Amino acid sequence: MNNQIAKVDRVKTGSISEFIDRHYRHFNAAVLRDAADASVAHLDRGGKMMITLAGAMSTGELGISLAEMIRQDKVHAITCTGANLEEDLFNLVARSKYERIPNYRELSPQQEKELLARHLNRVTDTCIPEEEAIRRIEKVVIGEWVVAARKKERFFPHEFLFKILRECRLKKFYEIDPADSWMMAAAQKDLPLFVPGWEDSTLGNIYAARCITGAITDVHTARSGIEYMIELAEWYGRVSPESSIGFFQIGGGIAGDFPICVVPMLNQDVVRTPVPEWGGQKVTIMMEDDAYLTRERMKWFRPRQTAFYLIR
Numbered sequence: 001m002n003n004q005i006a007k008v009d010r011v012k013t014g015s016i017s018e019f020i021d022r023h024y025r026h027f028n029a030a031v032l033r034d035a036a037d038a039s040v041a042h043l044d045r046g047g048k049m050m051i052t053l054a055g056a057m058s059t060g061e062l063g064i065s066l067a068e069m070i071r072q073d074k075v076h077a078i079t080c081t082g083a084n085l086e087e088d089l090f091n092l093v094a095r096s097k098y099e100r101i102p103n104y105r106e107l108s109p110q111q112e113k114e115l116l117a118r119h120l121n122r123v124t125d126t127c128i129p130e131e132e133a134i135r136r137i138e139k140v141v142i143g144e145w146v147v148a149a150r151k152k153e154r155f156f157p158h159e160f161l162f163k164i165l166r167e168c169r170l171k172k173f174y175e176i177d178p179a180d181s182w183m184m185a186a187a188q189k190d191l192p193l194f195v196p197g198w199e200d201s202t203l204g205n206i207y208a209a210r211c212i213t214g215a216i217t218d219v220h221t222a223r224s225g226i227e228y229m230i231e232l233a234e235w236y237g238r239v240s241p242e243s244s245i246g247f248f249q250i251g252g253g254i255a256g257d258f259p260i261c262v263v264p265m266l267n268q269d270v271v272r273t274p275v276p277e278w279g280g281q282k283v284t285i286m287m288e289d290d291a292y293l294t295r296e297r298m299k300w301f302r303p304r305q306t307a308f309y310l311i312r
Helices: 016-023 027-044 063-071 082-097 109-117 130-150 157-166 182-189 202-213 225-239 253-270
Strands: 048-053 077-080 120-123 126-129 245-250 291-293 298-300
Touching: 016 027, 027 048, 027 245, 048 253, 063 182, 077 082, 077 253, 082 126, 082 130, 082 157, 082 182, 082 202, 109 120, 120 130, 126 130, 130 157, 130 202, 157 182, 157 202, 225 253, 245 253
Parallel strands: 048 077, 048 245
Antiparallel strands: 120 126, 291 298
């Protein structure tokens, strides 16, 4: 028997794009490649891109890639939840104190209580330390809110945080490379941000509490969600005549639903100059509870739920 071993060339390292082109050829992998190709073509034609952030993407350290995309002008606006807004900063100032819980699905109620007693706020498999992350940001941002209220000034929630970052107020606490913070990149670019439902975030809760206690004398110091919608309408109306706007969802819920609403609002309710509807493309909003699990696979309730399912 011939003992010759077949020659196999070493696979050379290359870019992520090259890896995707070679390996992502079928099924959902091919869909990812199609989406990437469409995004590149859209930007090459001079199009603009909006990204929506839901879930806990900032705690998942999406900033490592998103910050660079912002710096390279591949992202032109972001709609995100209040949690993603603040959790990028929590990660910036307290990463070394975070704890990962690989077996989080198996935690007993008692173990959950023990995490709570240690002031660790669990987000799936990652615990955010309250004192080093949340309270550290709270001390700085409350001062900004109080001063603005006394001066009768009003800003959007993200504008308060942009100001803190630009003034390097948190620099002594940095625990990661600030280049990996998407909020830092957005602040430096003054990127348009829209944050619906900010009041149900941690900092939103703290703001409401300080209004209740009287530390913040004017509840309107932080501009509202309605004003975010008006601001988004002005941005869309200004940008869409000049450039096609792409819509890239990373998570759904309010972060995806909010910007979608602006287009029919402008065309059906404002009724002035019609605006293009996301380039005429069909856009699906991935909500958080639109699927159910069968013995075979995940099934979606779209396009319309016609029956109720008992999940037990």
